[in-house]
Amino acid sequence: MVLEIKNVNKVYPNGTHALRGVSFDVKEGEFLVIIGLSGSGKSTMLRCINRLHDVSTGEIMFEGKDITKLRGKDMRQVRSRIGMIFQHFNLVPRKSVMTNVLSGTLSRTGIFKSICGIYSEEDKKKARDYIKIVGLEGKENHRADNLSGGQQQRVAIARALMQNPKVLLADEPVASLDPATSHSVMQYLKKVNEELGVTVICNLHFLSLVREYSSRVVALKAGNLIYEGQPHDIDENWFQTIYGEEAVEVTIN
Amino acid sequence: MNTTTQQTTSDIPNPNDFLSVKVKRHFSALAIDIALWSYTVLVSWKVIYEKVIMNMRYPKFFWTQPLTAFVIGAVIALALYMTSLSCGRAFTKLMKRDENKPVLKEPFSFFIIAIVILTFISGIYISQVSLHEFLSDSGLTGARRIFTALFNPNFAILEQATFAAIETIYMAFIATAVALPMAFIIAFFAARNLMSESKVTLAVYNIVRFFLNVSRSIEPLVWAIIFSVWVGIGPFAGMLALCLHSVSSLSKLYSEQIENISDGPIEAITATGAHPIQVIWYGVVPQIVLPYLSFTIYRWDINVRMATVIGLVGGGGIGTMLMQYQGLAKWNEVGMLVIIIAAIVWLMDWLSSRIRESIK
Known part of the structure; x- marks a missing residue:
C-alpha cells in the first residue's frame, strides 16, 4: 500500500463537513480515479493527502507512516514525494516553461540558490528530458502563459515529475480542456503511470474517461465514500446513486 | 476556485x-x-x-x-x-x-x-x-496688479529656478528609490492572504497595518515640519518626509496587489514541497513585479508634485524658492516659478503615464 486513508473527516472553519469518515487504500502503481459531483469532497480529499489542507480527524498513512501530524521540514519532505496537477494548471505566469518545470525541484534546492535561479546540471538535464516526454521539446524558453491549455497541463505534469514523485495527484486535470486535448493529457498521465511507475490518483467527471483510463474507482457523495470497485462495474444504478436521479451520462470521445 | x-x-x-x-x-x-x-x-x-x-x-x-x-x-x-x-x-x-x-x-x-x-x-x-469683498474696487485693483505681474514672468531667474526644479525632481526620485525596497518587504507583512495562516502572523499583520495607516494619515507637509526640526531645514528634511509617506502608501498599494494575486501558482508551488520563502519568490513575486513597477513610477510622479508643496515649509527645491519670492511680494519672479512648476508637473504626468502604458 502506498497510501491508506483511514476514517478521514474534514470540517472547514466555516462549518462545511467536506469529508465524513472516508477510508480507502491506494495500491502501488495503480491508476485510481475518484468520481463524484462538484462539492462531493474530491478536491478536499486530494488536498488532505499532500497536506494543502489538514484533516480534522483520521489518519493518512503514506508508506506506512501517518503524515497528518507532520510539520515544517518533514511535511515538505512528504509533499515533495507527492506531485500534484490542477484543473487550472497553476503555472507561474510570465515565467518560461523551463523555469516552471524546474520549480518542481524547489524542495531539494537551497533557498538562496533557488532565489538566484541556480539549479544543478543534473536537474536541468532532467527538466529537458521531462519536457521531451510530455512532447514540448523546443518550447523550453516559451512563456508558460502563452501556451494552449493542453500544453500548459503537460508543463504541469513535467513540473510534478521533477519531484520524483511516488504518487501523482490530479485534481480534475481535464475539466477545463476540450475533448481531444482531454484525451491527450489523459494519455500522458497513463504513460506516467505505466512507464514511470508513478501511482496516480485522479479526480474526474466523465465516466467515459474513467472507464478508459482508470484501473480502480472510488466514488464520493456529500463527503461519504459510497462506491469502490472496477470501472466497468459502474452500471446505470450506481451512476444514478452517485450523480443523482436526474443525471444523464455524457460521453466524451 | x-x-x-x-x-x-x-x-x-x-x-x-x-x-x-x-x-x-x-x-x-x-x-x-x-x-x-x-x-x-x-x-x-x-x-x-x-x-x-x-x-x-x-x-x-x-x-x-x-x-x-x-x-x-x-x-x-x-x-x-x-x-x-x-x-x-x-x-x-x-x-x-x-x-x-x-x-x-x-x-x-x-x-x-x-x-x-x-x-x-x-x-x-x-x-x-462675502461677495462684497470679492468684487470690491480695492480687491479688484489688487487682483489686476498680481495677475499682470504673474503673466509677466521675470526670466532673469530662469536658470536659478531650473536648478531648483532639478533639485526637486532628484529629491522626489531619491525619496521614491529609498522607499521602494522598504515598501517591498513591508508589503508582504501587510498582505492578509499571506498573513492569515496563524494568530501570530495575523497579529503582525494588524500591527503593520496600524503603523502604515497612522503614518499615511499624517500629511507629508506635517512630516516635513517634523523633519526640518530634526535634520534642519532643507532638501534632506523634505526627502525624508516624502520617503516616509511613500513607504506607507506604496506598502499599502503593494500589499493590495499581493492580496489580489491568483492562489493557483502559490498552491502549486506549495504542493511541490517548497519552503515558504521559495513559495513567495516563485508563486507571488512573478505576479506582482509589473504592477509594482507601475505603482512606483506613479508614486515618483506624485512625489515630484508633493516635493513642490513641501518646499513651502522649507523642504528645499523650487517650493522653497517660491515661498521666498512670495514673502518678498516679488510677483514677476513668482510668475516665473509657477510656469516652471506647471511645466514639470505636466511633463512628469505625461512621462509616467507613457511609461506605465508601455509596461502593461
Missing part, C-alpha cells in the same frame, strides 16, 4: 446568528438617528439661531451645550424611531418600503435634504463668504 466543496451547507444562516444580526442592526439604526438629530439640534442652535438670527459675533461656548444637544437629539430620535422619518431604519434596510415609491419622496429623504441645507447655510457663515 478548486475547493468547490466549501459552498455546500454554509449558505443557510444559523437562526441564533440571525436574531443577533437583527438586534445589531437596530442598534446601528438608532445610533444613526441619534447622531443625525443631535447634529441637527446643535447646528440649528449654535449656528442658525446664535449666528444667523441673533447675529452674535462670538457666541459663548460651554461643553454642556453639545451634551444638551445630544440629550435632546436622543429624545427626538427615540420618539420618531418607528416613524418613516427614521433615516437609521432606512439605511440599515429595517424599514419596509414601497419599492415603487421614489426614494426622494420618502419622509426620511426630506430630513436628509433639510440636514444638507442646514449644513450648507452654516458652511457659508463659517467660511465668511
Whole structure:
C-alpha cells in the first residue's frame, strides 16, 4: 500500500463537513480515479493527502507512516514525494516553461540558490528530458502563459515529475480542456503511470474517461465514500446513486 | 476556485446568528438617528439661531451645550424611531418600503435634504463668504496688479529656478528609490492572504497595518515640519518626509496587489514541497513585479508634485524658492516659478503615464 486513508473527516472553519469518515487504500502503481459531483469532497480529499489542507480527524498513512501530524521540514519532505496537477494548471505566469518545470525541484534546492535561479546540471538535464516526454521539446524558453491549455497541463505534469514523485495527484486535470486535448493529457498521465511507475490518483467527471483510463474507482457523495470497485462495474444504478436521479451520462470521445 | 466543496451547507444562516444580526442592526439604526438629530439640534442652535438670527459675533461656548444637544437629539430620535422619518431604519434596510415609491419622496429623504441645507447655510457663515469683498474696487485693483505681474514672468531667474526644479525632481526620485525596497518587504507583512495562516502572523499583520495607516494619515507637509526640526531645514528634511509617506502608501498599494494575486501558482508551488520563502519568490513575486513597477513610477510622479508643496515649509527645491519670492511680494519672479512648476508637473504626468502604458 502506498497510501491508506483511514476514517478521514474534514470540517472547514466555516462549518462545511467536506469529508465524513472516508477510508480507502491506494495500491502501488495503480491508476485510481475518484468520481463524484462538484462539492462531493474530491478536491478536499486530494488536498488532505499532500497536506494543502489538514484533516480534522483520521489518519493518512503514506508508506506506512501517518503524515497528518507532520510539520515544517518533514511535511515538505512528504509533499515533495507527492506531485500534484490542477484543473487550472497553476503555472507561474510570465515565467518560461523551463523555469516552471524546474520549480518542481524547489524542495531539494537551497533557498538562496533557488532565489538566484541556480539549479544543478543534473536537474536541468532532467527538466529537458521531462519536457521531451510530455512532447514540448523546443518550447523550453516559451512563456508558460502563452501556451494552449493542453500544453500548459503537460508543463504541469513535467513540473510534478521533477519531484520524483511516488504518487501523482490530479485534481480534475481535464475539466477545463476540450475533448481531444482531454484525451491527450489523459494519455500522458497513463504513460506516467505505466512507464514511470508513478501511482496516480485522479479526480474526474466523465465516466467515459474513467472507464478508459482508470484501473480502480472510488466514488464520493456529500463527503461519504459510497462506491469502490472496477470501472466497468459502474452500471446505470450506481451512476444514478452517485450523480443523482436526474443525471444523464455524457460521453466524451 | 478548486475547493468547490466549501459552498455546500454554509449558505443557510444559523437562526441564533440571525436574531443577533437583527438586534445589531437596530442598534446601528438608532445610533444613526441619534447622531443625525443631535447634529441637527446643535447646528440649528449654535449656528442658525446664535449666528444667523441673533447675529452674535462670538457666541459663548460651554461643553454642556453639545451634551444638551445630544440629550435632546436622543429624545427626538427615540420618539420618531418607528416613524418613516427614521433615516437609521432606512439605511440599515429595517424599514419596509414601497419599492415603487421614489426614494426622494420618502419622509426620511426630506430630513436628509433639510440636514444638507442646514449644513450648507452654516458652511457659508463659517467660511465668511462675502461677495462684497470679492468684487470690491480695492480687491479688484489688487487682483489686476498680481495677475499682470504673474503673466509677466521675470526670466532673469530662469536658470536659478531650473536648478531648483532639478533639485526637486532628484529629491522626489531619491525619496521614491529609498522607499521602494522598504515598501517591498513591508508589503508582504501587510498582505492578509499571506498573513492569515496563524494568530501570530495575523497579529503582525494588524500591527503593520496600524503603523502604515497612522503614518499615511499624517500629511507629508506635517512630516516635513517634523523633519526640518530634526535634520534642519532643507532638501534632506523634505526627502525624508516624502520617503516616509511613500513607504506607507506604496506598502499599502503593494500589499493590495499581493492580496489580489491568483492562489493557483502559490498552491502549486506549495504542493511541490517548497519552503515558504521559495513559495513567495516563485508563486507571488512573478505576479506582482509589473504592477509594482507601475505603482512606483506613479508614486515618483506624485512625489515630484508633493516635493513642490513641501518646499513651502522649507523642504528645499523650487517650493522653497517660491515661498521666498512670495514673502518678498516679488510677483514677476513668482510668475516665473509657477510656469516652471506647471511645466514639470505636466511633463512628469505625461512621462509616467507613457511609461506605465508601455509596461502593461
